[in-house]
Amino acid sequence: MTIIFVLIPLGLVLVGFALWAFFWAVSDGQFDDLESPGWSVLTDEPHRTPTEDDR
């Protein structure tokens, strides 16, 4: 059972890493809008409008 003296601290380090990643994501604004980014994939050509170059 002595292995838990290594494994549990290792687990805590991983949790710490996950928390750091989550904090980064929150600060980056990734949780500010959970709906609309999903819609952006629905269009094949999101930002294209006919311009003079196309003619």
Add this chain to the structure above:
Amino acid sequence: MSEAGGTPCFHCGEPLLPGIRFAVTIDGCEQTVCCIGCRAAAELIREAGLGDYYRYRSAPGPRPVADEDDLWSTYDRPEVQRPLLGQDGEHSVVNLLIEGLRCAACSWLIGQRLAQLPGVARSNVNPATARAQVAFDPARTSLGTLLRAIAALGYRPHVLGAADTLAVATRERRAALKRLAVAGFGMMQVMMIAVALYVGAVDGMDPVIREYLRIISLVVTTPVLVYAGRPFFAGAYHSLRAHQVGMDVPVALAIGLAWIASAWNTLAGRGEVYYDSVVMFIFLLLLGRYVEMLARHRAGSTGEALLRLVPATALKLGTGGRERVPVATLSIGDRVLVPVGECFPADGVVEHGTTEADEALLTGESLPVAKPEGASVIAGAVNTGAPIDVLLTAVGQSTVLAGIVRLLERAQTERPRLARLADRAASWFVSRLLIGAAIVCAAWLLIDPSRAFEATLAVLVVSCPCALSLATPTALTAATACLARHGLLVTRSDALEALATADTVVFDKTGTLTVGRPQLTAVEALLGTPQSALEIAAALEHRSEHPLSQAFERVPAAAAGSVSVHPGQGIEGRVRGTVYRIGTSAFVAAIAGSRPAGVRDRGVHLGSRDGWTARFELGDTVRPAARAVVRELSDLGLRPLIASGDHAEAVEPVARALGIDRWYARLLPADKLSLVGSLRDAGARVLAVGDGINDAPTLRAASVSLALGTGSDLAQASADLVALGGDLATLPLAVRTARRTVAVVRQNLVWAAAYNLVAVPFAAFGLVPPWLAAVGMSASSLLVVLNALRLTRLPRAPRALAAVPQLSGPAAAA
């Protein structure tokens, strides 16, 4: 007029009126829409290649309002744009608030439409906050073009300016999310270790490993307590400094004491630890508060609500002609021109011209008020008659509108008196608990002083968290989530407790019990059929901006020519070769001869040289669901009464139709406030329901309040509950859910108290082995949570829901 059954409008979802068919082809299928505006919006969406919107949307689209090109074109001018725009590299950035933005498909639609415009670099449309941030090249496009494009889709954009007013809310939400994550991750770790400790208590465990696991738990729990639990300690500190015992005090006491006891026992290497309880309570409480915060943010804030009322610019009349200036630069004595359809930018008197003003949201008056020369007008009201010159008498903070906001603030500061009442139960519990602990402590000091501290802590810890930290919040969170699914946002956690005990309900009339828009109630044809009279009337009324013409908005019209609008009198125009007049009886009598005997003066008249054609009765009709709601609330023991700003003649029929015998008319916002105050002083617990700006102070002052989601933003920001979609029918459901919530809370408290009463003495005398105590405590908590989860289901026999019109009528031919 009866509600039309059958298919709703394809675009906006409102029921179609019989005999009206506007068709539009989307994705190869012909669809029916209710009006010209909806057809235009649907066609635009199709032309822009955005027809997918209809496939993915989860809520009907907004109904387009009348064309407002003139309004948007002022935003094309550089001097108006400049103060509103921020800079990001070579692009200009603007923040918009978009009314009518309801679902992710809406935000997709707007984002795609903006991306199609030349010069738009990027746009970010957030459906949760109804905000958009657009970056564009000022050399290739203008702010007015963006606003026009959004308005053409049927939404109503408001310019917020360069600063992101959401920054505070965003910061608050991000901080809450981080706390939630810390508590959640911590809970997972501590719970896992707790399982090992419980099993170890049953099967036996090496004391070294046991000690190690406890220390790990302490290491994980401490940051959770300090970081995630900080709001509770801060809240408790603030309420204690204000000499009150708020809801945060028992929570802070419970988690603080449980942590101290656990840490003490861990370091001493004996006794029980409660780390799992500490982290679980923190996580569950934070979760409840997070849900509540989201609801509050969705309901909006007061500052923004005001922003939408007063226009950003005004037409100032100076020596050198007229000039668009920002409203903030206006001063008393200035003269401004107010075009039809715009809001008055400040209080003033009509200097030149005659018009009518729509003050419904400010005063509760349902019909437009005539404003002859010399009459006073108020900021925020809409000019609906004719363009007029106004001499300003009050600007900014001294306007009537600002006065209403000050009333609101006063009502807000009076609130703590009520909040204290709600907190009394909590402080009662805490004081009994402390007395009980003191008795135990004293007893142990007499028996065995060395064990006094430990025993006292045990009593506090075992009785505190379960009963107080879990029983109430889980029930409130479950009920809040259930109501949100049915379109009711709860913005304040103690709203449900107050709602359950309310015994008087004060309704606003205009827009709350009634539809709030003039509607045709009767047609009296004097010449020809009612149908042809309606067509002629609609032909003329469609040319008018007058609010009364809204009643004819969805009536099919004949073609009309040479139409002229006579403000305050009516409209004249040629329909089917004949010149008709529609309006007041005097206006019609001028061409149709004297009014025939037996025709009443009231209402709107139609006539030509051939004689009087018809008389239309217009009125604000009672909402279809209102009668059932009032009856059901009476059955639930709530006494209804009406407090309206409208005339007595308008209030009385509504009160009679709904069977409400107590009603008050012509109340100013301050009168409404004092009415609620006197009711409360008489011992009543008042539920206020309203929608207007004039209702906002009342909503804030009442014990608990509900605002309709279709009403003014100021009302929504002041209310404890917001009925999305403006459906009154959810109110009885809310009352019933609130009462069930309180019942569940009481059951939970009784259960927790009973468990503790039995368990604590046994544990204190050493008669309960640790494994039994662990199982008992877990089972107790589980029971409390499961009992609370019952609230997520609908109560039985929701009769009010039967009043909601069914959308699944006869299938459409398409």
